Amino acid sequence: MALLQISEPGKSLAPHQRRIAVGIDLGTTNSLVAIVKDALPKVLPDSKGRELLPSVVRYLPNGQTQAGFEALESVVSDPKNTIVSVKRFMGRGIVDVDHIENAPYDFVDEPGMLKLRTVAGDKSPIEVSAEILARLRQLAEDSVNDEIVGAVITVPAYFDDAQRQATKDAAKLAGIEVLRLLNEPTAAAIAYGLDNATEGIYAVYDLGGGTFDISILRMSRGVFEVLSTGGDSALGGDDFDHRLYCWVIEQAKLPPLSLQDHRKLLLSCTHAKEQLSHNPLARVHETLTDGTVVNVGISQAQFFEITQNLVAKTLVAVKKALRDASLKPEEVKGVVMVGGATRMPHVQRAVGDLFGSKPLNNLNPDQVVALGAAMQADLLAGNQSKDDEWLLLDVIPLSLGVETMGGLVEKIIPRNTPIPVARAQDFTTFKDGQTALAIQVVQGERELAQYCRSLGRFELRGIPPMAAGAARIRVTFQVDADGLLSVSAMEQGSGVQASIDIKPSYGLTDAEITRMLQDGFASAKVDLLARSLREEQVNARRLLDAVQTALNSDQSLLSDQERVAVEQEMKILKEVLNEETESAILRKAVDHAAKATDEFAQRRMNASIQKALAGKSVAEI
Amino acid sequence: MANLSASDDYFRFFGLDQQFQIDLSALDRAYLAVQREVHPDRHARGSDSEKRIAMQMAILSNTALQTLKNPITRGLYLCKLHGVDARLETNTAMPTAFLMKQMDWRESLDEHAEDLSSLEVLVEEVNQSKQETLTEVIQAIDGAKNYERAAELLRGLLFIDKFAIELDDAISALL
Numbered sequence: 001m002a003l004l005q006i007s008e009p010g011k012s013l014a015p016h017q018r019r020i021a022v023g024i025d026l027g028t029t030n031s032l033v034a035i036v037k038d039a040l041p042k043v044l045p046d047s048k049g050r051e052l053l054p055s056v057v058r059y060l061p062n063g064q065t066q067a068g069f070e071a072l073e074s075v076v077s078d079p080k081n082t083i084v085s086v087k088r089f090m091g092r093g094i095v096d097v098d099h100i101e102n103a104p105y106d107f108v109d110e111p112g113m114l115k116l117r118t119v120a121g122d123k124s125p126i127e128v129s130a131e132i133l134a135r136l137r138q139l140a141e142d143s144v145n146d147e148i149v150g151a152v153i154t155v156p157a158y159f160d161d162a163q164r165q166a167t168k169d170a171a172k173l174a175g176i177e178v179l180r181l182l183n184e185p186t187a188a189a190i191a192y193g194l195d196n197a198t199e200g201i202y203a204v205y206d207l208g209g210g211t212f213d214i215s216i217l218r219m220s221r222g223v224f225e226v227l228s229t230g231g232d233s234a235l236g237g238d239d240f241d242h243r244l245y246c247w248v249i250e251q252a253k254l255p256p257l258s259l260q261d262h263r264k265l266l267l268s269c270t271h272a273k274e275q276l277s278h279n280p281l282a283r284v285h286e287t288l289t290d291g292t293v294v295n296v297g298i299s300q301a302q303f304f305e306i307t308q309n310l311v312a313k314t315l316v317a318v319k320k321a322l323r324d325a326s327l328k329p330e331e332v333k334g335v336v337m338v339g340g341a342t343r344m345p346h347v348q349r350a351v352g353d354l355f356g357s358k359p360l361n362n363l364n365p366d367q368v369v370a371l372g373a374a375m376q377a378d379l380l381a382g383n384q385s386k387d388d389e390w391l392l393l394d395v396i397p398l399s400l401g402v403e404t405m406g407g408l409v410e411k412i413i414p415r416n417t418p419i420p421v422a423r424a425q426d427f428t429t430f431k432d433g434q435t436a437l438a439i440q441v442v443q444g445e446r447e448l449a450q451y452c453r454s455l456g457r458f459e460l461r462g463i464p465p466m467a468a469g470a471a472r473i474r475v476t477f478q479v480d481a482d483g484l485l486s487v488s489a490m491e492q493g494s495g496v497q498a499s500i501d502i503k504p505s506y507g508l509t510d511a512e513i514t515r516m517l518q519d520g521f522a523s524a525k526v527d528l529l530a531r532s533l534r535e536e537q538v539n540a541r542r543l544l545d546a547v548q549t550a551l552n553s554d555q556s557l558l559s560d561q562e563r564v565a566v567e568q569e570m571k572i573l574k575e576v577l578n579e580e581t582e583s584a585i586l587r588k589a590v591d592h593a594a595k596a597t598d599e600f601a602q603r604r605m606n607a608s609i610q611k612a613l614a615g616k617s618v619a620e621i
Numbered sequence: 622m623a624n625l626s627a628s629d630d631y632f633r634f635f636g637l638d639q640q641f642q643i644d645l646s647a648l649d650r651a652y653l654a655v656q657r658e659v660h661p662d663r664h665a666r667g668s669d670s671e672k673r674i675a676m677q678m679a680i681l682s683n684t685a686l687q688t689l690k691n692p693i694t695r696g697l698y699l700c701k702l703h704g705v706d707a708r709l710e711t712n713t714a715m716p717t718a719f720l721m722k723q724m725d726w727r728e729s730l731d732e733h734a735e736d737l738s739s740l741e742v743l744v745e746e747v748n749q750s751k752q753e754t755l756t757e758v759i760q761a762i763d764g765a766k767n768y769e770r771a772a773e774l775l776r777g778l779l780f781i782d783k784f785a786i787e788l789d790d791a792i793s794a795l796l
Contacts, residue, residue: 380665
């Protein structure tokens with residue numbers, strides 16, 4: 001397999017056939033969008049040539065929003081309405097965010113996820129993130145001058161289900177079709193591995209603005225297999241800034257500062273931190289609003305000392321991940337450094353010392369995640385020839401469990417299990433005639449539910465009334481390739497398989513998304529009806545394409561009669577697609593046609609597995 | 622040759638012989654060959670049915686891999702295929718000698734929780750005991766086809782394994 005050459009010029013699809021899909025790194029501090037062009041991944045610059053979009057959104061009194069550099073200018077003057085590092089709040093309630101008192105915003109506590117009170121109303125972190133995503137989408141569309149079929153959006157590997165769901169909801173709100181949520185270190189491994197034709201066990205150390213991830217991967221012959229992952233979804237470069245800020249306050253003996261001064265001094269500290277990556281000395285020099293001059297010098301050595309505990313915290317996670325993979329540091333062939341914060345020399349040194357090798361950083365640590373995401377997006381969009389396709393096998397980062405009697409956790413899916421995965425668990429009723437049951441789903445490693453992250457209560461309703469303990473309700477927990485959980489339940493004890501309604505307490509419903517869109521989601525003024533019709537048309541075309549491809553290659557799996565029936569279904573769907581303007585009717589037609597091709601899809605899948613295993617045995621002989 | 626109509630037999634699913642001793646690298650190769658076909662990334666542009674089926678098959682192959690990779694779950698699975706239920710939740714009866722040994726180990730762990738070299742000696746002992754039991758499982762399943770006996774041994778192995786994890790935790794707390 002040619003790893004170096006991503007696609008051979010002669011074999012790539014004709015331009016009009018290429019489907020453009022982008023990779024998006026939605027970062028705590030900065031966000032990027034990249035695409036694969038002429039077989040190479042490339043970050044797309046804005047009209048002024050800037051590749052990083054600051055992840056900052058400002059809400060104005062008239063409901064308008066600013067994002068990126070424009071919003072960044074108001075960070076000091078309008079702190080309450082200018083939201084930075086919103087990623088820290090994704091899928092989080094107020095109690096979940098450490099040091100929330102340091103953030104200058106007015107928070108509104110809501111079940112599941114907090115909101116931010118701005119001059120334009122209460123905004124969920126999902127809405128704020130959607131503003132950033134919408135800008136990136138616009139940037140990409142302007143830059144390629146074409147429609148984007150979808151995006152791969154990266155998330156920290158250590159993001160839990162609520163954080164992932166929130167990210168996907170934000171994309172939906174921004175009108176982006178998510179091809180896959182991809183773990184950031186895995187994305188980096190793709191960019192790195194394919195570029196360097198890497199083989200063996202590698203670690204990816206990813207210290208971003210607000211999150212830390214460590215992933216251990218086995219790379220071999222075009223397969224990226226994640227063996228274990230760990231990290232801290234609330235530890236990043238921001239914390240180094242904040243540590244320096246506290247130190248400066250102490251040194252200069254400053255009283256508590258106003259919001260403006262806080263932001264001002266913090267920016268100064270960020271700047272000093274960056275200086276210290278290249279210079280032995282730096283100076284925090286700032287004039288506060290009341291005229292006070294802050295002027296504090298700091299040496300590299302002093303900075304390393306006051307932030308050493310943060311570095312140590314990352315190393316604990318690294319050791320844990322190694323242990324989970326049953327590996328010793330010396331068995332790791334190389335460590336890839338990702339994220340702007342890995343530019344700090346003491347981080348590089350500490351990681352190098354632990355693994356006994358010089359960390360690899362020949363790709364720009366700010367870009368490598370977006371580049372990998374773009375490559376995966378290109379693959380998912382179907383632009384790679386089959387021989388060049390690589391395979392990514394990822395894992396669930398945190399154990400999934402249910403709360404049992406006494407607040408204990410019973411683990412259902414242990415961490416580092418390859419995804420997609422499903423496990424079933426039987427529950428029963430404890431009262432005669434009980435028709436409902438609540439299951440508390442938690443994610444985390446602790447034995448007590450209160451120390452794990454609650455993913456919410458799933459309510460099971462519609463259980464047939466029976467004597468206590470007679471009902472057998474089989475609950476299936478399924479985690480898809482995006483790392484997202486879905487729960488389904490069946491009553492089996494009575495012999496009648498009653499399907500049971502389940503309602504999760506988090507994640508946005510379609511109705512909520514619609515409401516948010518109507519509530520002046522500023523950068524996406526869209527006609528909702530037109531949007532839903534368009535979505536159905538895309539679905540219909542995708543089905544027609546998929547079935548046509550299937551018929552071209554695997555017609556032999558169908559009898560003549562079956563083939564005619566499938567062709568007939570497709571003909572009907574084509575007609576509905578061409579004429580129908582009502583999205584609900586089109587959806588019905590798509591569902592009907594899809595059902596008619598189920599059996600064909602199943603036969604093709606079985607045939608392909610048979611062929612793959614047969615090929616393997618032949619190769620072995 | 623793989624037989625997919627029998628997706629309830631993970632060995633046949635991967636084209637492997639139904640026995641306790643398996644070639645783990647052959648399992649790994651078969652798993653990757655299947656994943657290359659069924660992983661949802663391979664069907665990102667497929668119809669919804671295709672996506673759903675791909676996901677089901679990917680889940681099945683992950684479950685099959687997890688079951689067969691670990692010797693204890695592999696053994697219990699073989700017992701189940703041969704109609705022997707290990708009744709892990711209800712049957713906790715163990716031979717006295719086995720229980721005595723477990724108690725000795727636990728005492729040893731409590732006494733030497735701070736002493737790395739003693740714990741490492743204990744690790745050796747536990748590993749050896751695990752290996753011996755596994756050898757017995759091989760004989761019981763692949764040799765005598767005595768699944769009742771195998772289930773009993775595997776129940777014991779679960780205890781040993783649990784203790785090995787606690788021991789490992791104690792050691793890593795010292796590192």
